[in-house]
Amino acid sequence: MNEHDIVIIGAGITGLTCAFQLKRKNRDVLILECNDRVGGQIKTVNVGSFTFESGPNTGVVKYPEVAELFEQLSGRCEMETALESSKRRLIWKGSSFCPLPSGLMSALRTPLFSWYDKFRILGEPWRAKGTDPNESVGSLAQRRLGKSYVDYAVDPFLSGVYAGDPYKLPARLALPRLYALEQQYGSFIRGSMAKARIPKTEREKKATKKVFSAKGGFSKLVESLADAIGSEQIVTSATNISILPDDKNGWNICYTKGNEQIQLHANHVVTTCGAYSLPQLLPFVEPQLMNDLNNLYYAPVVQIGVGMQDCGENQWKAFGGLIPSCENKTLLGILFPSACFQHRAPEQGAVFSYFIGGVRHPEYVQKSDAELTEWVNRSLSEMLKYPQGKRAEEIMIFRHEHAIPQYELTTDARLQAIDRLKEQYPTLTIAGNLKDGIGMGDRIKQAFDVSSQFT
């Protein structure tokens, strides 16, 4: 039987980053991945001169670990930060996209928010602090900022990040930093100002609000990680993995590769797959505990990559446009990756990324390719203001049944179950997007944190 020190389940960004950090510490690590490729939700697809992302288009350099990962990969993969000209965020209202205000004057002039709420926001620093620890993001923001801010800022933002519903996601769990601003400082405005004044160490300064990808697309990042880890340390197409504790705090693992049944032994196991994979993976966990671990809804999302050869004068120089749910459109939003990053589309052309589905319309994932293509082509004139009849030259449809985990109230029980399992089995680590955040930055940070448990 093969012996390994640490076996990691899943070769998404979390598993790969974790394995890479462990390899840097000279630990013996093996990744088992059920898919026939690495990357998990990350996949870049090149078609002609277009570069499409199937999963994430961007991340935020919100932790030093993100910058450090790219520093460690220097020579293999370069970080690309979004162009300054793509900073604007757009929000749909009525029949067009409006820029989200970025300063005082634009905040006063914007048609997105009501005059009542614009004046009311002046009182935000003095508004009473909330007392319900389970208050939703929507309710918290409505109480402090006003309904029009929820409708035209918070709701589309939550759609963009979680494909979720602001009134279903508790602020404490879904947006802990926002929740902490009110709890610690009594106000979003006072809290943001106080936080900006806190001196930062050189390492903390590496964390920024910059939007990033990898040069050439996110697949370059995962491929570089896989390269650095070494192909002999990664087994793809490892299916039916089952993990059982032995009687010496170690693990017996068996899986199928092709027609072969393979057995191996590990001192430690780290899982980085979604919650839905855990019941089959860890059959020894008692049903109630597994139920708490696994009780997590993943909103399905369709991402449609749209390639335009020639956009004429109509170049969308912005990060993207989000669509508030109160506008009753079929789309969650449209990102403009070729406005953010270089060489993603022909010189005069563009790549757009359409998002459809989420918690409000999970059934849209089942729509036929023809129907989705028709929605996209119709929106080109209606929303992006191209001439009637203009059609996309390239359309790629990517369906994600388990796209974005919703950190609803079940999260408390899930986190407790993870802790209980760790007490029972100290050499088993449950990681992945069932905890610690759903964005690229969160995943990278978690992988660094997990690897730091191993000396």
Ligand SMILES: Cc1cc2nc3c(=O)[nH]c(=O)nc-3n(C[C@H](O)[C@H](O)[C@H](O)COP(=O)(O)OP(=O)(O)OC[C@H]3O[C@@H](n4cnc5c(N)ncnc54)[C@H](O)[C@@H]3O)c2cc1C
């Ligand atoms: C459409 C979409 C758009 C997104 N956009 C953004 C964005 O713009 N910005 C951002 O920050 N984040 C975004 N995200 C989220 C981001 O992509 C994820 O947080 C991140 O990629 C998750 O990485 P992971 O390694 O934790 O999980 P995954 O990528 O899901 O990797 C888990 C791996 O485990 C494997 N696995 C599962 N079960 C088993 C098993 N039983 N045995 C072996 N292997 C198994 C899977 O095949 C997979 O490779 C987006 C996600 C989606 C789906």
